[in-house]
Amino acid sequence: MPHISIRNLNVTYDGHPALRDVSVDLPDGQITVIIGPSGCGKTTLLRCCNRLIDLTEGARVSGSVLIDGANILDPSADLLALRKKTGYLAQKPYPLPMSIYDNVAYGPRLHGMRDRRQLDQIVERCLRASSLWEEVRARLRKPAAKLSVGQQQRLCLARALAVEPEVLLGDEATSALDPLSAQLVEKRLIELRGRYTIVLVTHILRQARRLADYVLFLYLGELVEHGPAAEVFANPRDARTQAYLAGEVS
Amino acid sequence: MDRRRLEEAVFKALMLLSLGMLAASLGWVLLTVLVRGLPALTLEMITQIPRGGFYLGGEGGVLNAITGSLCLALGATAAALLLALPIVFFLQREYGGGSRLAALTQLSLDVMWGIPSIVYGAFGFAVMMYLGLRASLLGGIIALCLVELPIMARAMHEVVKMVPVELKESSYALGATRLETAARVVWRHALPGLLTAVMLAFGRGIGDAASVLFTAGYTDNLPSSLNEPVASLPLAVFFLIGTPFAKVQQRAYASGAILLVMVLLLSIGARMLARRHQAYVQR
Amino acid sequence: MSRGFRDRAAAAVMGAIALSCLLLAFGIAVALVLKSRPILATTPIGRLLFSSSWRPSRGDFGFYPFIIGTLWVSGLAMAFAIPICLLGAIYLSEYANSRLRAAAKPLLDMLAGIPPVVFGLWGVLGIVPLVSKLGTRLGSFTTGYSVLAGGIVLAVMVFPIIVSVTEEVLRKVPQEVREASLSLGATRWQTTKHVVLKAAFPGVFAAIILGFSRAFGETMAVLMVVGNVAIIPKSVLDPAYPLPALIANNFGEMMSVPLYDSALMFAALLLLAVVLVFNVLATLVLHAVERRIA
Numbered sequence: 001m002p003h004i005s006i007r008n009l010n011v012t013y014d015g016h017p018a019l020r021d022v023s024v025d026l027p028d029g030q031i032t033v034i035i036g037p038s039g040c041g042k043t044t045l046l047r048c049c050n051r052l053i054d055l056t057e058g059a060r061v062s063g064s065v066l067i068d069g070a071n072i073l074d075p076s077a078d079l080l081a082l083r084k085k086t087g088y089l090a091q092k093p094y095p096l097p098m099s100i101y102d103n104v105a106y107g108p109r110l111h112g113m114r115d116r117r118q119l120d121q122i123v124e125r126c127l128r129a130s131s132l133w134e135e136v137r138a139r140l141r142k143p144a145a146k147l148s149v150g151q152q153q154r155l156c157l158a159r160a161l162a163v164e165p166e167v168l169l170g171d172e173a174t175s176a177l178d179p180l181s182a183q184l185v186e187k188r189l190i191e192l193r194g195r196y197t198i199v200l201v202t203h204i205l206r207q208a209r210r211l212a213d214y215v216l217f218l219y220l221g222e223l224v225e226h227g228p229a230a231e232v233f234a235n236p237r238d239a240r241t242q243a244y245l246a247g248e249v250s
Numbered sequence: 251m252d253r254r255r256l257e258e259a260v261f262k263a264l265m266l267l268s269l270g271m272l273a274a275s276l277g278w279v280l281l282t283v284l285v286r287g288l289p290a291l292t293l294e295m296i297t298q299i300p301r302g303g304f305y306l307g308g309e310g311g312v313l314n315a316i317t318g319s320l321c322l323a324l325g326a327t328a329a330a331l332l333l334a335l336p337i338v339f340f341l342q343r344e345y346g347g348g349s350r351l352a353a354l355t356q357l358s359l360d361v362m363w364g365i366p367s368i369v370y371g372a373f374g375f376a377v378m379m380y381l382g383l384r385a386s387l388l389g390g391i392i393a394l395c396l397v398e399l400p401i402m403a404r405a406m407h408e409v410v411k412m413v414p415v416e417l418k419e420s421s422y423a424l425g426a427t428r429l430e431t432a433a434r435v436v437w438r439h440a441l442p443g444l445l446t447a448v449m450l451a452f453g454r455g456i457g458d459a460a461s462v463l464f465t466a467g468y469t470d471n472l473p474s475s476l477n478e479p480v481a482s483l484p485l486a487v488f489f490l491i492g493t494p495f496a497k498v499q500q501r502a503y504a505s506g507a508i509l510l511v512m513v514l515l516l517s518i519g520a521r522m523l524a525r526r527h528q529a530y531v532q533r
Numbered sequence: 534m535s536r537g538f539r540d541r542a543a544a545a546v547m548g549a550i551a552l553s554c555l556l557l558a559f560g561i562a563v564a565l566v567l568k569s570r571p572i573l574a575t576t577p578i579g580r581l582l583f584s585s586s587w588r589p590s591r592g593d594f595g596f597y598p599f600i601i602g603t604l605w606v607s608g609l610a611m612a613f614a615i616p617i618c619l620l621g622a623i624y625l626s627e628y629a630n631s632r633l634r635a636a637a638k639p640l641l642d643m644l645a646g647i648p649p650v651v652f653g654l655w656g657v658l659g660i661v662p663l664v665s666k667l668g669t670r671l672g673s674f675t676t677g678y679s680v681l682a683g684g685i686v687l688a689v690m691v692f693p694i695i696v697s698v699t700e701e702v703l704r705k706v707p708q709e710v711r712e713a714s715l716s717l718g719a720t721r722w723q724t725t726k727h728v729v730l731k732a733a734f735p736g737v738f739a740a741i742i743l744g745f746s747r748a749f750g751e752t753m754a755v756l757m758v759v760g761n762v763a764i765i766p767k768s769v770l771d772p773a774y775p776l777p778a779l780i781a782n783n784f785g786e787m788m789s790v791p792l793y794d795s796a797l798m799f800a801a802l803l804l805l806a807v808v809l810v811f812n813v814l815a816t817l818v819l820h821a822v823e824r825r826i827a
Contacts, residue, residue: 052419055344080425080536088423094416097438106434107424110536156420163424258722265624268617269637272696275689276644279655286658337554340547355551357816358558364743364812365561365805366750368777372801373561375784376568379794396561399554427540450646457648460752460777464784484650484753491657491757506654510647517646521639 003028003167003197004049009063011044011053011221018044022063022223024216031189031198033208033229036218037244042201045218046169049199050086051079067167084111087160087196091172093152095144096159100136103144103155107163126158129192131184150181157188168192170200174207186211205245209233217241280510287507290500296508300470305489307497312505314472315486319509321387321473322462322482323455326394327402330451333395334403335444338410339432344418359407363400368460370396375464388476390466397461402451409443410436442524449520453513459484483509565805568798575792581799587763589786594796596803598763602680602773605766606755607748609684614691614748615741622699627725645693653757656686661758668770678760681769686758687748695744702736702822703729736822739815746811750804752777776800 004026011019019041026032034042047053048065051072064071072082084107096103104123113119123140127133132154136147144155153173160168170189174182189198189211202208208215212229217238225232225241236242298311337355339345346352374393383389413436421431437444459482467479468489483505490502572581576594584595625634664685665677706729714724730737760772761782780797787794 050423052423055415055419055422057343057348080427083423083425086423088420090416090420092416094414094420096417096420096435106421106426110424110426110430159420159424254720254723258720261620261722262624262628265620265628268620269624271617272621272644272692273640275692276640278659279644279647279652279689282655282659283651287654333550333554336547336550340544340551345544346548346551351548351551351555355555357813358555360816361809361812362554362558364746364750364808366752366777366808368750368752368780369561369565369801369805369808372780372798373564376564376798396557427536429540429543430536453646457646457650459648459650460781463781484648487650487654488753488757491654503654503658506651510651513646513648513651514643517643 003067004199005064005066006045006048007064007066009045009048009065010061011041011048012060013056014058018059018221019048019218020221022218024223024226026197026199027214028197029194030213031193031200031211032214032216033212034199034201034216034218035203035205035208035244038203039220040218041221042218043171045216046171046199046201048073049167049169050083050088052088084163085165086167086169087163087165089153089156089160089168089170089173092176093149093156095147095152095155098144099141100144100147100155101140104158104162107159111163122162123158126161127155129161130154130157130188132158148181150177150184153177153181153185154188157185161192166197168196168198170198172201172203175202175204205247217244219244283503283506283510287503287505287510290504291507292504295501295504299472304470305493305498307495310470312481312483312486312501312508314470315481315483315505316508318387318466318469318473318481319456319483321480322390322394322466323452325387325391326398326455327448327452329391329395330398330402331448333399334406334447337403338406339436341407342410342432342436343415344428356407359400359403362396363404365400366460367397367458368463371461371464374461378465385465385467385479386477387466387473387480390462390480390482391476393461393465394455394458397458398451398455401454402447405447405450406440406444409440409447412443413439446520446524449516449523453516456516457484457509457513459488483512562802562805562809565798565802568795569802570795572792572795572799585765589790589793589796592792594792594799596776596800598765599774599776599779599800600803601765602759602763603749603775603777605680605769605773606683606687606759606775607745609680609769610687610691610748611741611745613684613688614695614744617688618692618695618740618744619699619737622696622703623725623730625696626700626703627721627729641693641697644689645697649690649751649753650757652686652690652754656682656754656758660685664770671770673768673770675770676760676772678758678772679770680759680766680773683755683759683773683775684769686754687751690751690754691744691748694747695740698740698743698819699733699737702733702740702819705736705822706732733822735818739818739822742811742815742818746808746815749811750777750808752781756781776804780804 007023009019009022022045034045036042044053048061053059053061061073065073067085070077096106101123104126105119108119108122124133127136132151135151147155174185177185192198200211215229215232216226217224219240225236225238233245236245295311296316297313299314300310301308304310341347341352341356370393374389378389417439418431418436421435462482463485466482468481468485469479473480487502487505487509490498490505493499572594581594581596583597585597586593586595587598625637660682661677664679664682665675668675710728710732711724714728755775756778759775759778761774761778762772763774766773780800783797787797
């Protein structure tokens, strides 16, 4: 059973179409990478999956996005529970204005966790899972703003993991990082595969080739082609996909 | 060619002259009041209330006015804070942001910002007359709150507007509600600016005379209850300087110096506080 | 109480507070109008505004001298302030380095934060004697408590608002516009004069209006230096009696003379009306400027 099913998704911004009639199933427990030239709707598609699209002015959404069978675009859907299920990594890391510990504990605390020892365990577990534990274990109470950009992005990953999501969404999550940090984050994501369904947006084709199990190619809002990474990269069927992969369109 | 450069040089000189005049006016005001006021300042002035005949040359001090102003300003600032903060959060996109109500509220705040404090005083007085109340600490607090509210709200709005939307999205993406995001993330990021706004309004509250003139009354006693009239420093200065006795006028200068020093300390303190809290805020 | 419920409840409370703020603004205008009704019922508004006869005990309430007094003092203040503030703001925006700009900001803030009564003190101690000496030099006697003293003190009080709004508006002019002019060989001053100021003109105009509005309503400082004599000033060395000072000085007698309180409330309403018109105008202009740039 596919984890995420998208059916007839249409998004317009102030009347301009950003996504046209997108329908696809995203496989469970795998890394799906959305590729395409800039402005083609990749981020829009991603933001529909955790309804961050609601926050964008002038956005009109129709169609359905089913996670575990339930349509999250339904107005009556439990938004808070949905957002707990989907973790989000933005391009630029935004640590919350609090200590490193509090950043990671923020999510669990929101959803009611109070027990000190449990929080400690979660914080350590998530920081380990994002490869940050060793670097910060001695200064958990210091402001998170003092970390380097690469560390901050790993902190955001830990923060996202702390609410025990099922899905991880990443919007160009390594684009703002130095190569070393980017590598670290990529390694983490690969290791998290299986336990989580991961959907990534990237404009770096090499990154897509490294990480993807499943590929979606978007062009001008249309889902042109999708399939297992090996197939799409080796034998793209559509001419536009071929052109993009060959580096002609960017 | 020469004329162009000459014109530029002339205007540049005029501009620098203007800047000099701006700076000089500040210096002149500070110096005049402090130089005439500080020497006339005695311990008695700040520790005693007026005794009999104080306004004619008798003993006493302006402790009644100092404490009165502090009470008025504290009350008014607290009340304004309770109103300004919710309004400013309401004006964010995710609450009432683009709605008609928000636009009208924004407009009314802008308008209220420009209303002279004497009009607030007159309004407060009219309301008090209608309700049969007399001049009191409470009346003064309400009128002063009306003066402080638009100032505080405007300063806070600027700060909250600047909170990056991505920061708020990070919180929403974790499943937080608007209230939780506001109460745990937004206010922390905006804290230095919010504190500055509060202190700005407080400073205005200590220094304003026109609004408390009708509504708070005046008394020689220390503030005792919300229903009694209360003295204020600006009015103390005003009353003292109106007398023909030189000795009493000295007291006016001293009171003015006290008021000025209080306001200056407040603004320096606000700046320092804001800088200390920058550590938790990125960018 | 679920989290969602708490969120919606909080939003409702915030909306209610915003609404009451709106109603409050209305309420102030309404209250003043209501309190002015008695005097408007007995005296035609033409007489109120244009008669010079001010004899409250006889029921004569002619506000003309006070209106003129206010205009004289505010107008003079603007005459001083506009050139100084514009030139200063232009320098800060177009010529000054960031260090100077950073130093100017706290100075302007400090000036803006000084209580009006302290400005009045400075006026009494520093300006009034100077004006008196000036009068003697010019051969016309004056105590120093005059329109001129009021104008100077008011000018200094409105410096911060005009400078800061003007500077903000000038900075909003896009850098590309300046670069286009400079790359054609214009000097910085020519660029400022012909391009930047022209582009920023509505905003600068709004800044001036805001300054005038502030000057119009200032009570305490002016009260202390302007003389408070209900005449129509013939020169800047004459005393005057601006509207806010009238209200402030006479509230004590308000209750003892019939219609006096209504007359003073009418004066407050006049002030409110003028300031309202100016402020709304200036705000609309500034918003339009913002939208044009965005």
